[in-house]
Amino acid sequence: MPSSRRKILKHVMSNIWTRMHRTKQIPSDIMETPLNRCLNTFDITLLGIGHMVGAGIYVLTGTVARDIAGPGIIFSFLLAGLACILSALCYAEFGTRIPKAGSAYIYTYISIGEFCAFVIGWNILLEHMIGAASVARAWSGYVDSLFDGIISNTTIAFTGELHEALFGRYPDVLACLVCLTYASLLGIGVKGSAIVNSILTMVNLCVMGIVITVGFYYADWDNWTEVRGGFLPYKLEGVIAGAATCFYAFVGFDSIATSGEEAKNPSFSIPVATIISMGIVTLGYVLVAAALTLLIPYHDINPEAALPEAFAHVGMHWVKYVVSLGALCGMTTTLFGSLFSLPRCIYSMAQDGLLFGFLGNVNDKTQVPLANLVISGVLTSLIALMFDLEKLVEFMSIGTLLAYTIVSASVIILRYRPNYEASKRIVSSPNSEGSMSSELTSPSSEIVNLAGTLRVQYSWLAPVLGRCKAGSAVCMSTLVFILFSTALCIMLHVSNYDLEYGTWWSIGSICFFIFVMASCLVVIIAHHQNDSANLKFKVPMVPLMPALSILCNIEFMIHLNILTWLRFFVWMVLGMLIYFLYGIHHSKMEDLSTSYSVLMTSSEAVKEKWGSTTRTNLKQTLFKRKASGDRRAIIDDEDSD
Template sequence: MASAWCGALWDKLNRKKTLEKDLLQTPLHRCLSTQHLALIGIGQMVGAGVFVLTGTVIKDKAGPGAILSYLFAGIAALLSSLCYAEFGARVPKAGSAYVYTYITIGEFWAFLVGWNIILEYIVGAAAIARALSGSIDALANNTMSSALEEHLSLPGQFLSQYPDFLSFAFVMSVAVIVALGAKLSANITSVFTVINVTVIVSVAILGFIYADPTTWDSGFLPYGFQGVLGGAASCFFAFIGFDGISIAGEEAESPGRSIPVATISAMIVTTVLYIFVTTSVSFLVPYYDISASAPFPAAFAARGIHWAKYVVGAATVVAIFTALLGNMYMLPRTIYAIASDGLLFRIFAKVNDRTQTPVIANFVFSLVAALMALLLDMETLVDFLSIGTLMAYTMVAASVILLRYQPISECQFELHPDPTDSATDSAGNMAATENGSSSESKPLHHSYSHDDFGKLKKLFRALPVLRHCSPGTAVATSTIIMAAFMAALCSLALYATESILRAEWWTIVLLVILILGTVFSFLVIVAHVQNTAFKTFQIPLVPLLPATSMFINIAMMLKLTYLTWIRLAIWIAVGLVVYFAYGIRNSAENRSLASYNALTSYGGDGQQAPVLRGDDDDDDGDGGAEEGGDGDKWKKSQEEKPEFE
């Protein structure tokens, strides 16, 4: 009895999201071009990183080495963004990492990712609002902060020195704008994104004009290389906006092409801008004199350029306001996606008939963000934000690996025709000959059939243990083990650095074991047949790139303070209560396993898998069901489904 109950619970925790017949169908208007998506990504990233984090990272964590922090964070974020781009092109839905995890790993893990995404946007809104308030206060010679700190100071280590009523007002005001409609929010964001980029370039040029190279005399890495890594973990906040592209992808005209191009373009432009402007401000004043809350206005004022202080300060306010608007624009959409699946209270999925926005979700979670902006200090918010984001990025990278090695019976996406199917191959070659060129449905040329996906390659099929694993199982297990070895390896490298440098025997032995374990787990994944037949964008060098992304993200997470982990644990504990008390029983996937298995079962070469294989004419399988049953209906629905753009 107990084992049956545990088995049923396990099945519920790991059930996967069933995708709609047509992934391009949406009640939203598909009107966004590649340029629109790129501007959305840049608009969310630019401003938030430079005007919120630069001062904190330079002064307290890395010194001028913050330049390297932004570079490392940009590279790591680029790897993560490529994983998002692959999924976004394949599943152009607003849920972003939550949906991707739901499809490949399971419901419970998807909920945890979605819960952390909510945290990402809530804390992001609070941190940006604090920076906006700080910039305005700097323009007023800190009059507001001085008065509030004198009369309404707050006790406690993690609280702000004073309640920031202005940041509270900003969050709630932007919530009203977002509630009035997507078109109004999008128009404002598009206009101010161009202003943001102009501000960044202008600030950097002005800084180089008044540069003083002697500011680096105290050293480029005053906090050492570990300070650079710690700064890089915090600098991830600057790149959070790229996942907004995948959320906005549900309104893209051609998501299969637009999302990858827009994501890569936005990442490159943003990284270059961040490095450029960070170098500039580090030349204005020594790192220990930089203001943590408003680095640019204060730096120009310290050099006696008072007119520049007000110009830059006003421009900073505009840029940060744009970042706040973009952040809060994505917050209710993410909550709506999770609530629509039944994992959050369905009241948050309600859309106002007049404004066509999830008004209830918008105001409830905006109020939470406003209260955090009112009471918490900047450093607490920044570290809290980084760990949730890094966890989501790690899960998406792992999901790419799992998706590429899924067996054909679990794949729900359009694929190129099976190259080992002679009938399809002949038809494809005939079409190519008649047209004089290869059609989009031309088979891929490799030596493995679709049925081999997730299985061992021919060279390794005699390996013990692995040869007995079902397709995809060994890869999933190896991915988990690899992540565990990576975490242990990063912990050893970060917290036993001196022992490693002294070549103490126990650290060397442990280091070798952890490296070999990581490499072995990776090689087990490589030994299996990968699915490269997807018709949408695919990142290169899988599993190397997503595995590298996992390693970098895990290292950055472990660099954060233990108090940050405690705060995250508290947030996850709240989420677990929500999931087990509500989500697990109200999930849209809460159907009988018998019905679900009948829909997704796959019996071999002669039966239809729940996947578009591009060879409808020659597949006469019955899907494991009698004619007119669930399997036949599934096949017919897939035959009628249009190709991805």
């Protein structure tokens, strides 16, 4: 009996492990969708710009310039922009390859597996919910400051102050109403909301242009000299610390990939919109930061109202109202971006069966997932009503960076995966000799599958890698690279003192970590890439650029507060309950797995009936079909086995 129980437990655990790592197939009708494909490149570009250019440029710039980097903030924005561009390019390739709603969730489902996809999707929901709520609170706070605190003082007089650690100082009713209002506006349809977003984004860009022009006209170049504190008063450490903070000003470019299922021509629009929006936003942030630090010495900047106070310093008081208009428009478009992406991510997960089925419904009239939009609006409004802005921003960053890391890793994995993996269809049919055959229905199957196999010049690695299945060595190397990148970042973070004084064990450990990471990249480079996919955009210099993106994202994650990690753990526990109690059993892949199991059982029965001649007959049949020019006759050796 104990032996039987062990066998049953082993079978159950093996089955769960297999289900957790099953991958989604790229559908043949990938452009088919119940959503409305009506967005052009211009719409999507302004959606990305609007989602990124919000509270960051009007609030974050002053804080970083005064307390962290000084005038060196322009290098901080450049470094943060470059780090984000690495991730954005990975999103652009996937948006071209898989133009579906869900962004990083769907990319992970296809490249890595279901469990990792659910983890990423669950964190994307957190990112957009908290992103929308935090921007709503910032919007409310900005309006309150324009009216000298009347709104907050009146609210406190009625409700009193909240004294819990996670909660804000008072219930922010205005932020709550803002979330509900903007969610309602998004319900009119994607094209109508895109027009509103485009108008507000253009106004915001015009305000940025005025700030830059007037700022450089009144610039005092002495503010960058030693007379006023110097250009790098906090040295290189301040620039890097500022980059880690400025990174969050670029969060939002993933909404471009999320719009893939509503884009007219996603294979063109998504990469073009990604590159243009990242370029405009990075340039805009750098120029605004330069104008600010040239108008006023960095140590005199008021972080609460950096730009209005800076222009008041040179007698340009009217600019305060222009900046206020730009700030409200920018925060509105950022809120639009989060509330646009959140329902579509819920819709994508529900379509796959990992969330409750009714969340996958689309309204026939507006072609928008209205139920998701209502739920998104209510949840974000409740979060905005109660929670503190600073805690919300910290909490959001983990899910965002984790998604960026996994997407970068997925680019490497898919680039080295054999061609047939993404589009294989298993067709079971007895041939004339009674044997079962598995066929590739993809036209690309006529191409010899070298992807994921060792290059000839790296054949000396064959004894080390053994008889690895095509692509598996790359997957393992990517995983090891992520683990050792994490170890390296932790080591650099906790051993500053030892590294500064040259402690042998700390230097030796770092050298070892770097050696292992470099070895992983060599192993990946040693394999053939999958170049057969006819993509209009691909990330250049794979695997180096995605690997650098992974390292940057992990470095930013390591700098987060330990309490933020604890809150993240609680959120993940809730997600695991939903996945293991509902998602894993209702996944659409469950039906495919059952069908596949029945097919394999039938195949085994045929093999048992026909004996050892089955393999021979199958090989002979395939050989005849190849010789006759049948395009579907190329089959992987493992399938023929």
